[in-house]
Amino acid sequence: MTNKGVFRMTRLLAATALGLIASSAFAQDQTTISFLHKYPEPESMAFFEAAVEAYEEQNPDIDIVMEAVADDPYKDKIRVLMASDQVPDIYFSWSGEFGRKFAREGRTYDLTDALAGAEWEGRFSEAALDPLSFEGRQFGVPTNVNAKYMVYSTEIFDEYGLEEPATFAEFLTLLQTLAEEGVTPIAYGNQAPWAATHYIGDLFAKYVPNDVRIADYQLLADPDDLYTHPGYVEALQVYLDLGDAGFFNRGANALPHAAARGSFLSGRAAMMYLELVEFYMIPGSDLEESGWGFFAIPPVDGAEGSQTLLTGAPEGFLLSADTEVAEEALDFLNFLTSPEMAAEYVRTTGMTSAVIGSVTSETASEEVIAGLQRLEEADGMALWLDTDMDTQSANVILAAGQGLLSGDDTPEAVMERVRTTALDVQGGR
Numbered sequence: 138m139t140n141k142g143v144f145r146m147t148r149l150l151a152a153t154a155l156g157l158i159a160s161s162a163f164a165q166d167q168t169t170i171s172f173l174h175k176y177p178e179p180e181s182m183a184f185f186e187a188a189v190e191a192y193e194e195q196n197p198d199i200d201i202v203m204e205a206v207a208d209d210p211y212k213d214k215i216r217v218l219m220a221s222d223q224v225p226d227i228y229f230s231w232s233g234e235f236g237r238k239f240a241r242e243g244r245t246y247d248l249t250d251a252l253a254g255a256e257w258e259g260r261f262s263e264a265a266l267d268p269l270s271f272e273g274r275q276f277g278v279p280t281n282v283n284a285k286y287m288v289y290s291t292e293i294f295d296e297y298g299l300e301e302p303a304t305f306a307e308f309l310t311l312l313q314t315l316a317e318e319g320v321t322p323i324a325y326g327n328q329a330p331w332a333a334t335h336y337i338g339d340l341f342a343k344y345v346p347n348d349v350r351i352a353d354y355q356l357l358a359d360p361d362d363l364y365t366h367p368g369y370v371e372a373l374q375v376y377l378d379l380g381d382a383g384f385f386n387r388g389a390n391a392l393p394h395a396a397a398r399g400s401f402l403s404g405r406a407a408m409m410y411l412e413l414v415e416f417y418m419i420p421g422s423d424l425e426e427s428g429w430g431f432f433a434i435p436p437v438d439g440a441e442g443s444q445t446l447l448t449g450a451p452e453g454f455l456l457s458a459d460t461e462v463a464e465e466a467l468d469f470l471n472f473l474t475s476p477e478m479a480a481e482y483v484r485t486t487g488m489t490s491a492v493i494g495s496v497t498s499e500t501a502s503e504e505v506i507a508g509l510q511r512l513e514e515a516d517g518m519a520l521w522l523d524t525d526m527d528t529q530s531a532n533v534i535l536a537a538g539q540g541l542l543s544g545d546d547t548p549e550a551v552m553e554r555v556r557t558t559a560l561d562v563q564g565g566r
Contacts, residue, residue: 168465171225172203173218174454175211176486184485192472199465209329219244224457226466230277232268232450233525234354239455240271246456249275251467260474264513265451265491268520277453278470279491280482281414284433284449284512285335288401288419289408291428293320301430305343305437312384315407324406325385326397331523333538334531335410336376338522339434339448344368344375347443354526356563363563364530364556368441373541373548380542390539410434413449413508417487420502431508433515445516450524451491530559 176185182205189201204225206214211229218224224244230236239245251257252266252275261279269277294300297318302308315322327333341350345368352358353366379385386397386406401409402422411431419425436444454473456466472478479492483500489509490496496509512518523531533555540546 167198167200168462169200169202170227170462170466170469172201172227172469173215173225174203174205174229175208176229177205177207178486180486181205181488184482187485188473188478188481192469196468199469201469209331222459224459226457226460226462227454227470228457229452230269230455231452231521231524232277232279233520234527234531235524236269236277236453236455237271237355238528240274240276244458245276246458246460246463247274247276248278248456248467249273252278256471260476260493261491262493262513264518268451268518269453269455277455278474279451279453280474281453281488282449282451282491282509282512283489284413284447284508284515284518285339285410286413286431286433286508286511287323287408288411288416288424288429288431290404290424291430292404293407293427294430301432302435305435308435312379312382316383321386321406322384322408323379323386324397324401324409325389326392326394327385327389327539327542328391328393330535330538331521332394333376333541334522334534335448336379337372337534337538338519338525340372340375341369341442341522342446342448342519343434343437343442343444344372344440345442347446350442353559356527356559356566360560360563363559364552366441369552369555370548371440373537373551377541377548385542390542413505413512414488416502416505416508419504429504431504433511443516443519446519447512447515447517448519448521449512450518450520453491527559527562529562530555533558 172189174185176182185203185205189203193199193201215228219239230239236245265279265282266275269275269279289301293315297314297320299311299314302311312322325332345353345366349358349366353364356363380389386392386400389397398409398411398415398418400406402419402424404423404427419429433447454470456463460466474492476492476494479490479495480497480500482488482490483495487505489501489505496506498506523535526534533551537546537551537554541548541551
């Protein structure tokens with residue numbers, strides 16, 4: 138038997154030992170469920186392949202046809218499938234506007250009653266469920282939760298007598314101290330457009346009142362007010378200033394996020410803005426050996442936005458409104474997000490499952506548990522900007538992230554384009 142075969146057999150035996158008994162076989166010779174997600178990484182595929190095989194073993198009349206596409210290509214693929222009416226029975230979605238638009242257009246199966254059933258009771262928090270709902274109805278099953286933190290080397294901080302900043306002003310002073318000492322303050326790979334939106338989205342949340350920002354993102358504001366709050370320009374100016382001050386590594390616009398992360402993990406920068414689901418990459422690195430900590434980008438004194446939101450979001454799976462196998466697809470998702478499988482998901486992938494009780498000392502590191510706890514203690518989440526704004530307006534920000542750093546764009550010009558685009562989209566609804 139090949140190593141892959143041994144691995145799969147081990148997973149199947151483990152699933153059986155855990156008592157992962159799915160529902161009895163459906164009364165058909167063969168039922169096919171199409172399943173599309175955006176987790177092609179080896180660790181994720183190890184989990185999903187084993188889960189699919191375990192479920193099919195217990196339900197021999199079910200055939201799950203799974204496909205995985207990486208993050209950015211997935212956005213294009215799912216839009217093409219939607220346009221051609223070839224929507225998979227189960228498909229991945231980010232929360233916020235990315236998923237809301239599918240629900241608004243009637244492309245999602247209503248999961249409200251199903252998730253209210255006894256077998257799902259107590260599995261997810263409201264914080265995980267709410268961003269995957271629309272007009273009081275649940276359109277998605279959350280699979281993981283995520284947040285963004287500034288991760289730092291304690292060795293570098295100790296060397297220069299630095300501490301975690303309590304305010305944004307202290308954060309800027311810390312960055313200036315590192316730069317003056319010849320240390321790269323922040324490792325940053327801005328080659329992919331989404332990287333900039335994580336900084337910009339966090340700053341928008343800090344500089345723009347929450348109700349104003351949400352109304353703008355969802356195009357609910359009066360046309361005369363849409364994207365007119367001065368906090369947007371202020372936030373973009375802060376982002377631009379971080380680059381102009383030399384607080385990012387050189388060549389950030391040409392550097393992939395993974396390459397910048399590798400540089401940080403090897404000790405060549407003091408900090409990096411990382412997702413909670415990236416914490417599992419730290420063990421075994423130079424950073425782990427030297428010691429590390431993390432903090433949220435601190436509050437901005439005097440800014441009009443919310444200073445206690447964490448940038449991040451839950452992610453999940455949706456069912457096509459046109460699926461002919463809703464019962465079977467829901468049964469598979471019930472199996473996939475069972476407490477036992479959720480714990481295995483955390484152990485195998487390093488992701489922070491949305492299933493309550495799945496992230497424990499047996500499945501995750503102390504740092505991951507601490508990061509999840511800070512997320513649970515936050516007043517709420519500022520969802521990823523590029524999936525929370527309407528798509529066309531978000532595309533303006535995505536395109537501007539590099540131009541602001543290179544000096545080819547200005548905050549005022551960017552927001553004027555955002556407003557013009559948003560008004561066009563709003564008028565077309």
